[in-house]
Amino acid sequence: MEAIEELLRSAGVDGRRLRTALALLADGGWWTLADLVRETATSRRAVEALLRAADLERSGDRFRLREPLPGLAAVPAAPADPVAHLLGGHAGLLARMEELVAAAPRGRQALDHVAATAETVVRRALLMDTRFWLPGARLLFVGDHDLTSLATALLRPDAEVAVVDLDERVLAYIAEQADRLGVSVRTRWADLRLGLPASVRDWADLAFTDPPYTPEGIGLFAARAVEGLGDRERGRVLLAYGAGEHTPALALKVQHALGALNLVSEAIYPDFNRYHGAEAIGSAADLYVLRPTTKTWPAVAARVDGLGAAIYTHGPQSVESRPAGVVPDPLPADFAPGVLVGEWPRDVLPKTPRARLSTWLAKPYAAEAAEVAIAVPAGMEAVLPRLLLATRARRVRAWTAAPADPPAGPLTAVYEVTARGRSVEAVRRPLPEGQRERVLRGILDNAHGKLANTWREALIRARGDLTKRQARALVAQAAPWAGDATVLELPAHRLAELPAAVAASLATPAAAGSPG
Template sequence: MGAEEQAARTDPRAAVRTHLASSGPLRVPLRRLVRHLAEASEPLPLAQLVRSSGLSRRTVETFLAVLGTDLVREESGLALRPDVAPEYRDLAGTPATELDAAQLATPDAALDPQLLEQMDALVSAAPPPVAALDHVPATAHTVLRRALWLAASYELTGRRILLVGDHDLTSLALMLVCPEVEATVVDVDERLLTFVAEQAHARGARVRCLAADLRHGLPPAATGWADLAVTDPPYTPEGLRLFCIRGLAGLRDRTHGRLVVAYGFGEHQPSLGLQGQRAMQQLHLAFAAILPGFNRYHGAQATGSASDLYVCQPTPQTWKALDRAAPPETHIYTHGRQSLEGERDPVPPETVTAVWEAADVAAEASTLVVGSGLADTAAPGVRHVRLDTVLTSGVPRGARADVALGNLAGDPGGWLLRVLLALRVERLVALVPADHPDLAGGSLHPDVAALLAPLYTVDSPRAAGSGYALLRARRTDPDRLSPHQRLLRRVLERPHGTVATVWREALIALAEDLGLGRLTKNEARARIRALNPAPELLEARLVDLPRQRMSALVELVSRSADAP
């Protein structure tokens, strides 16, 4: 006898609660099944229960077994004992939204005007789209309907949702519809992350923002975390595949977890649509539902300003496919340098020469080249490391060097700061796009310069031709740093460690440096807790925090140097 069957014999209602809690997306139709049984005036045939719930006979029979002695089996059908029916009505409760999921699946579904007004204000206030990142804003009606449909279909209270990219602001729509949901947004756009974090904080919503270029991986804090993953990816097969892989990596329940994907193609491009669907099917995903024309956009006229909503259910083969997945393509977008048709030519020889001249590498110095395209066959003893390795896990111990050269020519905006944090070299020269968002106005962005001050002094950028700029940085002399800056330096030098651990150890080391005696781990933890940092700061890695959260962390770390 199984544990669940044994529990059903002794306490059926407790067994039902346990079964519902562990049923993931099936919880909504199972609760519907309970309501049908609890409200029925006569026994119901099994076929009717299957039909009304929309669940397979096997799933219905498995659930009925959990009801144990509370279920009466008669020749005419199945019924709950009259004395327990009221308790089951309470147990089933009501759906998260009174709107039916099938009704919400239609693009012209009627929505609460007040909620729609709030969503429209958020969409209007959001940062403008970035064409190079394939940003096409969804309408406020679409985003709100998407959140309502998710709430009606999956009962989100107490659940975790991962938004793999969120320029459409689905996280904020969920905040309006279901405040109890816990959401994590992973995006490469710092402006978007700042906006979402500010709006969520103002409303007390549980929305965590993490910065990442998904081509280089999903932050560990988001990996294996979610019950449901949602994404509206670039509509190239490469972009679709990559965002699906990251969404799947974020699921913690490999049996009940779901991946919800927006994807569309023009009616005159069925071959393109087939390529996108094949990209998903190569991950062995079952299409549990395809809601045609669900999403509407301000733009994307090539797809009729619309896309379908795919509900993807992983199979056992999905997880094997993820393990075998090849490294992602760099060119995944439809616009800009990183588009499929974008520039793939190597860095011009004269620009490579300019990088090496700016580095001015002495004969005895060891050199590290980050990324490809800057090789100098005349330079002996040069070590190479992949850019994605530096961004995701740092520089391998055997690749430490005095001078570093970084090819960040494809940086969408977030690489530069994180590469500078990850490298522990005396001098660095980085090749970046001339229009890099952190170089506006001919100098490094003040927020970035302030964050890096305990580590580097950064020169003004200079043109390198062919649409590139060179940025040079020199390691700051640690002897000139104040105690606050020395503490910050220790934290910033370990960007791939969990913030709570790195901060604690930095406090202990500082106390020893200043001759203040030994600070225990518990004392260091208490000093950190006294500042009441947000859990999302402590649980994440520094490298995964949006710049705004990095600045907030730096302020708290600095204050902790003065704590008794």
């Protein structure tokens, strides 16, 4: 008892968390360490100290107090959660999200994935629905491993929902489940370090993000969320971030990153988000409601222009990583690139024009180059297929930090690809003869253009019997997911569907594509 009293004294005014943990241990039920951490939003270290001081009964990995603690005052009720009282009216949604979260792709440590609880996901949707007017609104989820997009679409099918993510597995799962459940969720691929997809820039009324918990990650994801807002006067960004109760300096750095974007914190809901994991920060994170100001957009432009690639806490792109060099020294003698794409040492072909990876993906390169060299930073290998699709050169050589597998899928319709160690060589194939192959090639050769437009024009050339309206309708029928996306934004599962969809658009009679 004396050790517990000392812990409570040393906790001071923050002792409510520990007292709540003691009350739970004394209620007769059995508790695991992870459940106590998540329920009380207390760091694992603090809960472990409390458990060492308490007289406990144990059953496997669960425990409870052996006897009630004399003199321990009852813990008054905590401040009301803003939406917890609404959960009872959405039991069906909660049950469905529990199933969806349980079956979702496992998190990737290198991307700082930690899954939010199903209840948290539903409460996020409820908070947005009660704080804002969602019917007809556009909601952008900047990264969504937690599936908040699905919860929101199920709660509010009359809202437009879009998800941008780097993880192909997450995008495929969200699209598959949205189709199965009969709700609409657009999925777009992007590495946010290189830009936001054009189809969701200046698009949303609200943006939600649960980013990597580093100042660099928070600043980047918040900036991209702002870029996604179309309503510059009334738009909002909702952002999850948590730090342990013993590390306020980390939270200060993050709030400085948000302040540098000139964002107003309209509200901060403490410990709103709960997670399966992240026990060092109490398996909890606050929820920020941020409002841009007129000074936000210039600050965002300055921020993203000087971004680095290291934003995570783990893996080759962690803020503490020191990635090895990518490009060989010297370059192969039989290779004379007309442009160097990515970060290259200054002494490598100093007179050759250079382009950033982000610029290369954003728009076609103005000058013609027969050969192109690309340096792909460590941890960004997933970008390579899009970098190749964005290239119009006859021959491309790309170097990665680790041995690379040759990109596959629709890229094989454009390039003959060979991988040798850390280098990938792609040689452009001649134009194909078959009608389906020529339409597909016409689409992939114009990867920066809107897919629906390039497909429509290729279809008209191939068939010769279509008006623009008919061709547009055929594309929409064959690929309702195309919308206003570019090929570079399409997730891998949609790219894989593209050849069959092209074939369907060629086979469907023109009358079926006519409006009305």
